[in-house]
Amino acid sequence: MNMASFRTVIGLEVHVQLKTRTKLFCRCSTRFGAPPNTQVCPVCTGMPGALPKLNRRALELAVLAGMALHCEIPRFTKWDRKNYFYPDLPKGYQISQYDLPVSQNGYLEIGDDQGRFASKRVGIIRAHLEEDAGKSMHDEAAGVAESRIDLNRTGTPLLEIVSRPDMASAREAKAYLTELKLLLEYLGVSDCNMQEGSLRVDANVNLHIDTDSGTIATPIVEVKNMNSFRAVERALEFEARRQYDQWRQTGERLGDVPKQTRGWDDQREVTVPQREKEESSDYRYFPDPDLVPVVWSDAELAAIRQRLGASPREVRSRLIQEAGLSAYDAGVLVQQGPAMIAYWDAVIAEGVSPKRAANWLQQDILRLLKERSESIDEFPVSAEQLAELLRQVESGKLNTTRGREVLTVMVEEGRDLVSSMESLGIREVDASELETLCRELLQKNPSVVEDVRAGKVKAIGALIGQARKLNPNADPGAVRNLLMEMVNRS
Amino acid sequence: MIDSATVEKIARLARLELSEAEVERFAGELGRILAYVEQLGELNTDDVEPLAHPLDLTNALDDDMPSPSLPREEVLKNAPAHDGDCFLVPPVL
Amino acid sequence: MSLTRSSAIELNRLFVSGEVSAREIVQTYLERAEQWDRRVGAFLELYRDEALARADELQRKRDSGAELGALAGVPISVKDVLCHRGHVTSCASKMLQRFESPYTATAIERLLADDAILIGRTNMDEFAMGGSTENSALGTTRNPWDLDRVPGGSSGGAAASVSADFCPIAIGSDTGGSIRQPAAYCGVSGLKPTYGRVSRYGLVAFASSLDQVGPLARSVGDLAVALRSLAGYDGRDSTSAPREVPDYAASLEEAMAGVRIGLLEEQLSQLHPAIRDAVTGAAETLASLGAVVEPVALPHAEYGVATYYLIAPSEASSNLARYDGVRYGLRVEAADHAEGGLVGMYGATRSRGFGPEVKRRIMLGTYALSAGYYDAYYLKALKARRLIQDDYRRAFERVDLLLGPTTPSPAFRLGELTDDPLELYLQDLFTVTANLAGVPALSVPAGLTEEGLPVGIQLQARPFDEARLLQVAGRYQAATDWHTRRPRIA
Ligand SMILES: [Mg+2]
């Protein structure tokens, strides 16, 4: 049986938590991890008579994100109620945006630095503001019959970013998410922390299958419960295969069955049908009479646009063009986030060569951060200190190996450069000291001298190793040069 | 009249549990009320902007400055069931 | 004059001057209420001890020479729809019968800041839905003029509490006539302020785009003092208007020569004759006081009831979704229900917690917003609402005030209209348009029927022109004595 050829069609709905101190419609804190129901008030618990008041910062962050996604920012935007019952939804409706979102019609450019797919623009249908629900906890294992409701999360500002179905593979979907997350981090709009629920992804996926009688589309499935980008990639790969098999068995096309929701089971690596919220299709959206619209002036939008910093894409091309990095190196650095780029810029500002800085950051700094589970903000060696170290390496005063040892001491003992070098006994070896060392070595190893004279230049390597043991501060390059000179002279 | 199936569908959406007698009564009453409000059909509203707010206020915004939340005892004091930390509800079956 | 017939302004003067103690005032009113409210049923609760304690506290404040608020020493009743920390706010519903609010409504905070003494909470139609107070789940209120008749509603307890001289001022709320209609039925003055004039924060919502808090009193002078206290911008209510509050009492003194009054002639057909006479009589009186009276029309006003009974229930269906048995209020466990668990609990709680009128409106509103009906009902009503507001705008280009009837007929008998919701809704014909357009409107007593029942006339003004409204109504009361007639409760 031949596989018919098909294309996967993927659209993503991403909810990100905006980086505000307070909730979207009340001034309760959004701090993560507080004891249950300690960050709630009459507004976010939906007490009778309480009224919402829009958070200016949340609104501005939403606009900022919209601008970075090349969206139109309509002059008029308003809030609507999405009505449904759920115990973690205190008012019986979610305040969201229906027909006039804060931003719409943009795109995000994605590329693959390994060339597995061509760069492309993924369309953004809309990015709108809405409030989050609370948390329902059900502990079936403990045999507890009741669900527990914590409303701390309720009312947290979310930006819902809805893409067009422009992604053709799980890999592209992952690239989109990676680039989107990075963009929002660079903007300072969101922490995009999936563990803390500040970034959540739902996917709509179906297949366009070429058959003898033309292209047909399979029913669109919404996939939920994907708790990492890796999970998104695997769930979408799985779902494409599953839909293909399903089509082979049933021949079902788009429109034949109602839209299905499936959840990703990370353990079993399959998607499974999810129970729909009853009557979920009829949300009875209408304008929230408790909130008034926002009308933007040119000046207000211009002021927000001023806060738009460089996007990761722009930073990447800056690193390639100005610092001469390879696309790959630039990609790896930018991927680390805006704090790493700030660190990089500070190192470069001290006059370190970009190539050397890039090597050290990518190899040593990233390894150390990983080992220490630290972010660059927490890294004990400042950009200026690292630059000082790299200048020593650059000037040849320290070789790379020695440099690494110094860095380790700086990191682990929190010492500055000078004190770290001292603690390793590093000092400059002067010319006469070096000459004495080399002369001794040649005297003790006449056979090496013979070999070199006979043209086996490589034999000198053994002496360099011995030199390092006798005096770790001796620069191997200088030792080699002097040894060769002495052999040739004698 | 609207039919009882419609009344039952609306009641489910509104999470109201109606007795058979109520369904029948609402079918009649809602039917009559809807017949009355349908007089709005007489109005030509082709070029009329809907009016959702009587005042044209805009941009009612608050600064992102935390203010104290309620003490948890106050949050939970009216709850039909709680465990001191959380509200308790019957499980979603 | 006895204390129970004194105006709020006079009571305040007596207290501030030291002629009467606050305790004496409060005690006098409490005793009268305790003696007669068994017949009237205006109150759901009298705050006896608290009111006396507060009277003593105010007395100390006065005696210490501290400055006192404009309502110092004035006993005030509050419709049981405003949240008051540490007090039950029931909305006359089984749903909230034992709900103790953890916060206080802005309107109540303002009254307390002006040193008012709250003496109790008054009965109402459940969740302010109805025009007779017969929809209260917690008790019957009777019209003090005829105990077999309704006091009107939904602020029936409020109107009855003033009519029966249990307090000089009552605070009510008006969504489609709920202050003005019971004021007319009970022979007192009642004012619905401009939408946005008084904060709705802490007012339990019925229909958020229509609800306003307002005062009822024995005279327009007292309405002016009460409104001055209630009104003003509140940052917690997004629909609160950022505008100065004028000194309404001062404007009462202004002469009314040249004021242009539009007589709503179309509203004079199919009226109870006593009401028609009251309106035409008032037109003559006002003309004799120097007003220019001319006929004016609101061509779309006849669509007001249809428009209102789509918009108000739609908003209500969403506003009342929060009563779900999860965080506060009634919960009915669903063990014996077809659907157990959460869904069963929702259904059982809401079915037993809400009375028939509330359910009827939730059903109507849910229907009007649901998929397939939204455009034909809800959206159509929003457009009709625009036409009605435009009518007002045009009328106010010609005249300063509109004069017409408050209700088509005087108070009806208890039980007389309970079988026919539509008939009851039509009683709101003259009052709903002010809410739809957002304009201020008041009702003042202007006659008696042959049976001795009071009837009211309605004056309406441009948005935020309460000063003019009070000025003209005040002149009218200075020239007539309808507002001084009192029922004999025996
Ligand atoms: Mg959403």
Ligand SMILES: [Zn+2]
């Ligand atoms: Zn809150």
